[in-house]
Amino acid sequence: MxxxxxxxxxxxxxxxxxxxxxxxxxxxxxxxxxxxxxxxxxxxxxxxxxxxxxxxxxxLGVGPEQLIINCFVIAWFIAGSVWVYRTYDDWQSSNSTLDNYCNPTLYYFSFWIITISYIGLGLLLVMCLTTCIAMCICGEDE
Incomplete structure (x- = not known):
């Protein structure tokens, strides 16, 4: 060991x-x-x-407690994405006594934070793939 x-x-x-x-x-x-x-x-x-x-x-590495917290945060992000995107056309803001009521500021904030997070992850993935492809192409020329 x-x-x-x-x-x-x-x-x-x-x-x-x-x-x-x-x-x-x-x-x-x-x-x-x-x-x-x-x-x-x-x-x-x-x-x-x-x-x-x-x-x-x-x-200072990742211990078991940090791993559990990270898994919880990822699961919470996925669950929040499902909740926000599932209610995209079904929520209303006029009657607060109904089950599908949501404060518009809260809903739009959640929607755009999640959407921007996915856009950022997508851009990061595209940059990584572009870098790998460019390195492969440059490597073939040598």
């Missing part, structure tokens, strides 16, 4: 920057440079979420 406590501390910021600069000089192209940079960053421990506090190390 790999123990994280016995590992050497990650290199300083300056040495990582110097390694990336050297990788840029030595790379055969953009794809090779990205691969080398990923190896440098992963190997340097920049993705290792630990912070030293005196003699103790405190893990």
């Amino acid at each position: 790999l123990c994280c406590h016995d590992a050497a501390p990650p290199p300083s910021y300056d040495s990582v920057v110097e390694q990336i600069k050297q990788a840029k000089k030595d790379s055969d192209g953009h794809v090779d440079f990205v691969k080398t940079c990923c190896g440098i960053l992963i190997g340097s421990g920049l993705f290792n979420k630990k912070k030293e506090l005196g003699d103790k190390e405190k893990k």
Whole structure:
């Protein structure tokens, strides 16, 4: 079993920057440079979420309680999306005693927050796919 406590501390910021600069000089192209940079960053421990506090190390990663909270938030977002989009044509704001009453400000705020969140996720997905396609195309030219 790999123990994280016995590992050497990650290199300083300056040495990582110097390694990336050297990788840029030595790379055969953009794809090779990205691969080398990923190896440098992963190997340097920049993705290792630990912070030293005196003699103790405190893990800042995702614990089981944070995982449960994240799952709850995702489930709540999905349930809220279903509730808001399901009532798109069926809600009314004139009679507050009816079951399908909703305050218009609340409904439109919820609708647009959820819609903007989905638009943002879609744009992020398109940017990632575009980047992957561009890297594949640039990699074939070399």
